[in-house]
Amino acid sequence: AGAATPQPPRQYKLAPQSELRVEVLPDAPLRVRLVTGTAEIFGTELPPEGWVPVPPRSKIAIFTWHGATVELDGVSESEYTSDETPMVIYVNTHAILDARRARARTAAAQGGDKEASQGPRVIVVGPTDSGKSTLCKMLLSWAAKLGWKPTYVDLDIGQGSITIPGCISATPIEKPIDIIDGIPLEMPLVYFYGHPNPSINADVYKVLMKELAKTLEKQFSGNAESRAAGMVINTMGWVEGLGYELLLNAIETFKANVVLVLGQEKLWKMLKDAVQSKSNIDVVKLHKSEGVVLRNSKYRQRTRSFRIKEYFYGIANDLAPHSNIVNFSDVSVYKIGGGHQAPRSALPIGAEPVADPTRLVAVNISTDMIHTVLAISYAKEPEEIISSNVAGFIHVTDVDIQRKKLTYIAPCPGDLPSRLLIASSLTWYEA
Numbered sequence: 001a002g003a004a005t006p007q008p009p010r011q012y013k014l015a016p017q018s019e020l021r022v023e024v025l026p027d028a029p030l031r032v033r034l035v036t037g038t039a040e041i042f043g044t045e046l047p048p049e050g051w052v053p054v055p056p057r058s059k060i061a062i063f064t065w066h067g068a069t070v071e072l073d074g075v076s077e078s079e080y081t082s083d084e085t086p087m088v089i090y091v092n093t094h095a096i097l098d099a100r101r102a103r104a105r106t107a108a109a110q111g112g113d114k115e116a117s118q119g120p121r122v123i124v125v126g127p128t129d130s131g132k133s134t135l136c137k138m139l140l141s142w143a144a145k146l147g148w149k150p151t152y153v154d155l156d157i158g159q160g161s162i163t164i165p166g167c168i169s170a171t172p173i174e175k176p177i178d179i180i181d182g183i184p185l186e187m188p189l190v191y192f193y194g195h196p197n198p199s200i201n202a203d204v205y206k207v208l209m210k211e212l213a214k215t216l217e218k219q220f221s222g223n224a225e226s227r228a229a230g231m232v233i234n235t236m237g238w239v240e241g242l243g244y245e246l247l248l249n250a251i252e253t254f255k256a257n258v259v260l261v262l263g264q265e266k267l268w269k270m271l272k273d274a275v276q277s278k279s280n281i282d283v284v285k286l287h288k289s290e291g292v293v294l295r296n297s298k299y300r301q302r303t304r305s306f307r308i309k310e311y312f313y314g315i316a317n318d319l320a321p322h323s324n325i326v327n328f329s330d331v332s333v334y335k336i337g338g339g340h341q342a343p344r345s346a347l348p349i350g351a352e353p354v355a356d357p358t359r360l361v362a363v364n365i366s367t368d369m370i371h372t373v374l375a376i377s378y379a380k381e382p383e384e385i386i387s388s389n390v391a392g393f394i395h396v397t398d399v400d401i402q403r404k405k406l407t408y409i410a411p412c413p414g415d416l417p418s419r420l421l422i423a424s425s426l427t428w429y430e431a
């Protein structure tokens, strides 16, 4: 059925522990309603009454533990039910994590040490399209439903779910993740890498992970509640070579104590051998859901573009970004890394090349910046840029070299909160 073919409202009777999988088109609205029973979308319960609009392009599963009748209204790209899901294993995993949180809370109340009062730090790893982000959402929502406030850490710079691509970020999850609005965005802690691929400058990626971990560690030390609730960490789908090395690095940097491996035996075995033997880290293998939708690189590229658009225009295209003009002299744009290192042959005998891939480079504003995203750093001085998180992003819409003026859009009106900007390779073209 094409987008134009209308579909009448239809009801599905779901048996206990089964789900209705639905793919929403980019431009046809679809809504869902609970008729009887109880059901959830990735860990967040459907309200007992009323229609819930499902965001365009989303691929969801409406799962029921005890049976439900649900109704769909609108055109979908595909919809089918399945009673083969890994949900029981997932919720059992959640129960184990929950027990660890309770233990950590008790230890904290009894004045236990840092180790004992630390709740689970779960890192979810696996190849692309194994359902990592989805499992993270479920674990977070189930925990939040029980009153915990776990911290969500998203290290996926390609298909992250907290903010625009090219970032690593963290945010506390205080209630089950909203079906429409997604991850709450009041207080995210965001570090800007600026590219969707870590191999462009893996050292910078590692440094930013370290900075994020350091900041979270500081927050936890003053907050026993969030310390006990722990973290759920989402990672990239790149699990070989450098990707694997970065996973090991992430496990170490964030002091993960539970590694959940989705859908790949080999990766599980490798990680188990690499980390479990040396420390008290549990490396657990979990089945992936057959419902996870495969996305090719073109689709991923397009999703990245939409994520950038959403930042400025809202998920439902309901925000109007503000256009502004600054003089070149009002801002300073920097690039992290990219400093050329001298080849060994050009150095005096015996000297080691000074490789500093995290060097800060000032960049001239040029027309090349049109259509790119710039991040606004919280740094007070340029030297602090790499260790600082960012306040938000602007999208460059024009550069006038003659008049030395840069035109941009931002989600909020008013002056930029800082004059220090970080350049990126992220682009988005207004259609």
Ligand code: ATP
Residues within 6 Å of the ligand: 021, 022, 058, 059, 060, 061, 126, 127, 128, 129, 130, 131, 132, 133, 134, 135, 156, 159, 236, 237, 289, 290, 291, 292, 293, 294
């Ligand atoms: P990546 O490595 O690219 O970040 P991932 O492993 O994090 O991918 P997800 O983003 O969790 O994978 O899942 C891919 C897509 O499949 C998402 O759009 C998600 O909503 C959808 N999906 C996950 N589980 C199901 C399911 N049971 N039924 C239908 N759709 C699902």
